Amino acid sequence: MFDGLKNKLKNIQQKFGHSITEAAGPEVVAESPGEPVKTAPESVPEEKPIREGAVRVPEVVPEPPAPEVGKTPESFISRVRSLVIERELVISEKDIEEPLTELQMVLLENDVALDVSDAILAYMKEELVGSHRKIGTSVDNVVALALRRSLLRVLGEGFDLVTYIRNHERPVRILVTGVNGTGKTTSIAKMGHYLRENGFSVVLGAGDTFRAGAIDQIDEHARRLGIKVIQHKEGSDPAAVLFDTVEYAKGHGIDVVLADTAGRFHNRKNLMNQLEKIRRVMKPDLIVYVDEAVAGNDAVVRARDFNDLVGTDAVMLTKADMDPRGGAAISIAQSIGKPIVFLGTGQGYDDIVPFRPAAVVDELLGAEA
Ligand SMILES: Nc1nc2c(ncn2[C@@H]2O[C@H](COP(=O)(O)OP(=O)(O)O)[C@@H](O)[C@H]2O)c(=O)[nH]1
Ligand SMILES: [Mg+2]
Known part of the structure; x- marks a missing residue:
């Protein structure tokens, strides 16, 4: 890294x-x-x-x-x-x-x-x-x-999701945003796995209804992890799917809702409108913006854009394992004024690391903690 x-x-x-x-x-x-x-x-x-x-x-x-x-x-x-x-x-x-x-x-x-x-x-x-x-x-x-x-x-302070959830009323609703291909769906699966390992129950919402493949993908992750996923048909209203996911969580005493979204739509304005509607309907407690570390400055620019348009509470940076430069990881928190919550460090479900600024600096400077 x-x-x-x-x-x-x-x-x-x-x-x-x-x-x-x-x-x-x-x-x-x-x-x-x-x-x-x-x-x-x-x-x-x-x-x-x-x-x-x-x-x-x-x-x-x-x-x-x-x-x-x-x-x-x-x-x-x-x-x-x-x-x-x-x-x-x-x-x-x-x-x-x-x-x-x-x-x-x-x-x-x-x-x-x-x-x-x-x-x-x-x-x-x-x-x-x-x-x-x-x-x-x-x-x-x-x-x-x-x-x-x-x-x-x-680098800021980072964001301790486990502590946040512990101190928050349930279910904690987490909406995941970001452009296509950056690792949103994979990161949702990883977060679900991580949160369960930390003692929380989780349900996933298949909010990327833009294409059938996206629903199958999250369904497959959920099946492998043994986590419940709420899904509707391809092309259905994602706000409705995610509303149902929150209702399911309430009805079953689930601690955390992880809501997937589409990273693209017919055009950018439609995507932003869709996210805005999802936000109104599911009332997220946290909006986690996902982007890939390898995108460097593009990730920083996009993060700012999403933060301005739909809001962001924390950032997950994926593909840190493939990034020799580290520029996005260093810049993004200061640039948008929001903390990094996790780094994605590979394609496995365990390849998720809570972002600890001191550990990242140790890594960069080759020092011990
Ligand atoms: N190396 C690596 N690959 C990742 C990481 N996170 C996601 N990916 C890969 O990125 C690709 C796109 O991920 P996906 O979750 O479908 O992105 P989405 O379109 O934003 O939902 C997949 O091949 C993932 O396995 C990561 O942290 N490291
Ligand atoms: Mg996806």
């Missing part, structure tokens, strides 16, 4: 590190390179391989290191010093101008929306420009932490 962007971000972080280290000069590397080493080995943190994004907690002072065979304490200390900021590090905007421009290029090349890339750059400046006093933290870690925080700010 997002491998292309991940590798580019690794390079960019190194560039930030170089630019900052160069600008800061010998101060960062050592207090005074020629001077005898004042610090005794006992007080120097143990050297650990520094991984991008791994933030060393300064308070944890490990056991004094046993000098390695064949290595003098001096060479050990100087190696540690080269990784550690020994005193206050002051970063000016000019110091990071070049890597910032490169970062923006990388973000745009990977389909991050322009306004979101601007926001990330502004956050990076906010995080980095100024003075840092982080004894025991390497320049690389200052950069990694800044990038981590900047990305977290644009």
Whole structure:
């Protein structure tokens, strides 16, 4: 997932590190390179391989290191010093101008929306420009932490569907919207499976009545999962099917209604009118907009469009498993101001991951939680 962007971000972080280290000069590397080493080995943190994004907690002072065979304490200390900021590090905007421009290029090349890339750059400046006093933290870690925080700010909070349902009156009515082929019906099946595993009962509504194949498709998913589906004939009014689905849920004490819809109609205006009618009739508690991560910026533009026209409460991004760029996943929440609820990560029913911003950033920066 997002491998292309991940590798580019690794390079960019190194560039930030170089630019900052160069600008800061010998101060960062050592207090005074020629001077005898004042610090005794006992007080120097143990050297650990520094991984991008791994933030060393300064308070944890490990056991004094046993000098390695064949290595003098001096060479050990100087190696540690080269990784550690020994005193206050002051970063000016000019110091990071070049890597910032490169970062923006990388973000745009990977389909991050322009306004979101601007926001990330502004956050990076906010995080980095100024003075840092982080004894025991390497320049690389200052950069990694800044990038981590900047990305977290644009990713938003996510949306915990299980908690939402727990705190909500039943049945919870979830309407799924989005254009054709993005994975709506598959995602409904996955959500049904996920919710049942979390202890909720579910009924599906076959609201894509535009073609017979769509009804057969959701019916087949429901059969395989052993979930009830309410369906009418091809060409019937989807609002009526979904009304019946809600009535069924009420009558049978079902916790959640998952309502499928058509992604296309005779024309766009008709589709929007149809969705508007469904909304009036079934009164959804949540409208989940589905789009595919691989569509990149197109997904962001469409999401904005659907949000403006029929409303959206949360977004599910499918096909994240096929997306090397990650631009839509990074941009969509900030662009439309609505959280991502799930990522679709494959074609199996288990390939659904609740969207946890911290986990996505860990994935992007190759770090542990
Ligand atoms: N690789 C991958 N394929 C997916 C994912 N979600 C859906 N698909 C596939 O996308 C295609 C279209 O899905 P469908 O549910 O019919 O889309 P709909 O027209 O929006 O209802 C199907 O072949 C699905 O198996 C996903 O997360 N990853
Ligand atoms: Mg469908």
